[in-house]
């Protein structure tokens with residue numbers, strides 16, 4: 001059974017249809033990379049999955065259970081199935097690195113203070129920032145902040161971790177450290193959805209690549225297929241364009 | 247003589263301090279209520295969007311009422327508000343008038359709550375949507391996001407305008423004499439009859455020391471919040 005099943009998801013803002021019926025499924029432990037040109041609806045899809053936007057239509061199933069969003073409380077609970085790492089980190093500036101990670105588990109009473117702290121320190125070790133536990137976000141580089149944001153998302157054990165262009169706000173020399181962490185998470189068996197413009201990364205890490213254009217899934221397949229022998233003309237043009245950039 | 251003047255002025259100064267402290271105690275929380283009112287999104291005619299009354303669909307009555315009220319209070323002199331609140335109930339409705347100090351605190355608290363509400367609103371609206379969204383995806387409730395994530399950042403951002411406004415309040419307290427509060431300037435003026443001008447300068451010293459102390463206090467608070475940026 002798929003861990004995530006999305007059926008006919010639709011979302012519009014005013015008169016513009018942004019998602020025009022998105023359906024796909026993802027297996028446990030798989031990494032899905034979403035690529036596509038600007039404005040194609042990639043962020044909107046991730047935001048729908050994290051219930052930051054309410055879809056106009058469609059179903060989201062996680063591990064065989066449909067997520068309904070009738071009440072505010074239900075929406076809050078639904079969000080816990082997913083984690084989201086933002087392009088610009090969105091760390092809480094007034095909290096130390098460690099507090100950023102422990103805040104949500106503490107509010108959700110996911111253990112004693114000691115257990116939560118220990119787990120957070122473990123996560124910091126995983127992202128290579130154990131010695132920064134007491135620092136504040138503004139004292140860190142962008143790459144370090146993004147790694148803290150990843151640890152913060154992991155602290156709630158989301159079943160599916162989403163990334164929206166996690167390296168786009170970073171200087172080129174800092175993208176490597178973040179991508180390495182994501183690669184490490186894949187090896188740890190995490191199910192992930194990564195919206196990215198890093199084609200090389202998508203090709204080497206993803207189990208499945210989705211190419212989105214104008215609110216539809218133009219093509220979704222194994223990376224060798226999508227990058228090596230794209231079926232759709234749009235995909236072909238996009239990938240050719242992306243290769244020329246480098 | 248100096249001792250006599252000092253004692254007299256201290257009497258007036260005590261009234262000044264009372265107005266100052268009570269006004270702050272009421273207007274700081276009341277300002278938050280006004281602020282939430284001015285950002286309220288309730289829109290009862292939302293559903294009329296398509297019909298002939300579509301112009302009503304965007305109307306947010308609570309927000310509209312609050313903002314109109316804030317506009318009136320901020321657009322008219324505090325002195326006028328003081329007079330109306332003290333004499334108004336009696337002249338308009340035949341009600342017994344409030345004690346002078348009560349009327350003063352009511353007028354000052356409403357006036358300052360409106361100014362504070364706008365400062366709060368500016369602060370709250372300046373927090374990026376990403377902060378709220380980060381809280382949301384971490385499963386926090388609305389109130390947890392407000393109190394645990396947003397509030398301290400807002401406090402830091404409004405520190406400077408708040409301290410300006412509060413120092414203005416120190417000086418505005420002198421307006422209360424218009425409805426007969428024996429505040430410090432009035433007590434200093436008593437000595438003019440006796441041909442003495444220096445007690446008035448002396449009242450100025452009280453204000454300077456008071457606002458100087460507040461400036462130092464706010465400086466300390468700002469320093470305390472300087473451990474983070476945001």
Ligand SMILES: Nc1ncnc2c1ncn2[C@@H]1O[C@H](COP(=O)(O)OP(=O)(O)OP(=O)(O)O)[C@@H](O)[C@H]1O
Pocket residue numbers: 013018036037038039040041042043044045
């Ligand atoms: N809140 C909103 N209100 C109105 N329009 C929106 C809103 N959010 C997104 N859109 C529109 O939806 C379309 C898709 O946006 P989205 O951010 O999902 O694209 P994207 O694929 O993530 O693009 P990018 O690669 O630039 O991040 C765009 O045309 C955008 O202008």
Ligand SMILES: [Mg+2]
Pocket residue numbers: 042043044164
């Ligand atoms: Mg996007």
